[in-house]
Amino acid sequence: xxxxxxxxxxxxxxxxxxxxxxxxxxxxxxxxxxxxxxxxxxxxxxxxxxxxxxxxxxxxxxxxxxxxxxxxxxxxxxxxxxxxxxxxxxxxxxxxxxxxxxxxxxxxxxxxxxxxxxxxxxxxxxxxxxxxxxxxxxxxxxxxxxxxxxxxxxxxxxxxxxxxxxxxxxxxxxxxxxxxxxxxxxxxxxxxxxxxxxx
Numbered sequence: 001x002x003x004x005x006x007x008x009x010x011x012x013x014x015x016x017x018x019x020x021x022x023x024x025x026x027x028x029x030x031x032x033x034x035x036x037x038x039x040x041x042x043x044x045x046x047x048x049x050x051x052x053x054x055x056x057x058x059x060x061x062x063x064x065x066x067x068x069x070x071x072x073x074x075x076x077x078x079x080x081x082x083x084x085x086x087x088x089x090x091x092x093x094x095x096x097x098x099x100x101x102x103x104x105x106x107x108x109x110x111x112x113x114x115x116x117x118x119x120x121x122x123x124x125x126x127x128x129x130x131x132x133x134x135x136x137x138x139x140x141x142x143x144x145x146x147x148x149x150x151x152x153x154x155x156x157x158x159x160x161x162x163x164x165x166x167x168x169x170x171x172x173x174x175x176x177x178x179x180x181x182x183x184x185x186x187x188x189x190x191x192x193x194x195x196x197x198x199x
Contacts, residue, residue, distance in 0.1 A: 026063045028053045033074050042119040068123050072130050075116040079134045086141035096154025099145045107188050110172035156197050
């Protein structure tokens with residue numbers, strides 16, 4: 001028996017337009033899932049998400065028929081938020097500050113994002129396929145920040161978006177291994193400083 005059948009939730013609302021109230025409920029569930037998983041880890045229950053959202057468990061399963069589907073949606077939403085962050089940063093007059101501020105933000109978010117990805121991979125989900133479209137948008141937004149920073153003389157001339165992403169992955173892993181906040185901040189700063197153009 002699927003979770004939907006178990007709770008009598010009916011058919012999941014996928015691939016068809018949602019009513020306004022259904023859209024609001026979906027947004028509430030996603031926001032609650034983001035908060036619950038960030039606070040308790042990806043092992044937190046869907047019941048905890050429903051309680052946080054103030055909806056019944058059937059509502060959760062109507063939108064997200066499995067916990068993996070919920071994790072997928074939260075992961076995609078987190079990446080969409082990064083896209084929007086990068087696009088807002090591109091409006092900053094100081095291109096160097098915009099780029100490095102964004103990179104630091106991504107590192108701060110990386111542990112939770114990686115936890116989602118690991119949980120999905122462990123459940124047999126192809127994470128690359130799940131985030132394919134939004135990942136392309138994110139790379140494009142990062143590329144725009146990189147180009148602006150390089151043109152402004154804030155970024156090394158031999159560095160492009162691919163190198164920045166590779167360094168970002170390394171900085172994110174370094175942050176995860178740091179034993180305390182001071183070490184984490186120093187390690188990340190040292191790594192990201194390697195991207196800066198020398199005076």
